Amino acid sequence: MTKAMKPVRSLARVLMSGIFVASGIRQLRNPEHFTEHAKPVTDHITSLLERTGGPVPGNAETLVRTNGAVHVVGGLLLATGHLTRPASLMLAASLVPTTAAGHPFWTYDDPAARTNHQVHFMKNLGLIGGLLLAAADTQGRPSLRWRAGHRIGHSRRSVQRAVRTARRETRLAVRTAAAARRLPG
Structure with a gap:
């Protein structure tokens, strides 16, 4: 405002x-x-x-x-x-x-x-x-509708980041486990 x-x-x-x-x-x-x-x-x-x-x-x-x-x-x-x-x-x-x-x-x-x-x-x-x-009049502040949509979008992006991180961590764990099995001994 x-x-x-x-x-x-x-x-x-x-x-x-x-x-x-x-x-x-x-x-x-x-x-x-x-x-x-x-x-x-x-x-x-x-x-x-x-x-x-x-x-x-x-x-x-x-x-x-x-x-x-x-x-x-x-x-x-x-x-x-x-x-x-x-x-x-x-x-x-x-x-x-x-x-x-x-x-x-x-x-x-x-x-x-x-x-x-x-x-x-x-x-x-x-x-x-x-x-x-x-x-x-929202007095220059975002409307409730905009804030709710923005929060939903932010939450969706956070979930997507968490899913990508979990997949990356899973792939890393699988690779590490496979490498550990190949080690002699």
Whole structure:
């Protein structure tokens, strides 16, 4: 990783995380404000969970608070550079229902309200894109896939060297034994 990229990554993470920490705190402090907009999405999520047999949260307010906690924790992890890849994925996943609940621009008849929500919807899509980039960023280090492949290749070469050495040692032992049998006495 180049030294110039580290401050850029850090600044980008802090800038991206700010909106999540701020909105998460608002959701935790005043979930009632968000519950009305979230209700159609939370009802849908609850019915999906009921059908799959998963644990079902109590109500829309509980889901709003949970989403707020995810935003605060994920935003702080992203800002501090700890567990940035899982935090980015967690935030991106939580932003999908948040965007659908908070900015359903297609339901508005008023052109000004429709445009406003469409802008916020597109902004959230941009945030999801940035979060996916952050989730894929290995910070200049080789990816897990590359490291695993490299380790497998290294192990394969080590085994091949050991096999060649064993064959060479075997041939040497056979020659030595044959030479010893030919010696008189």
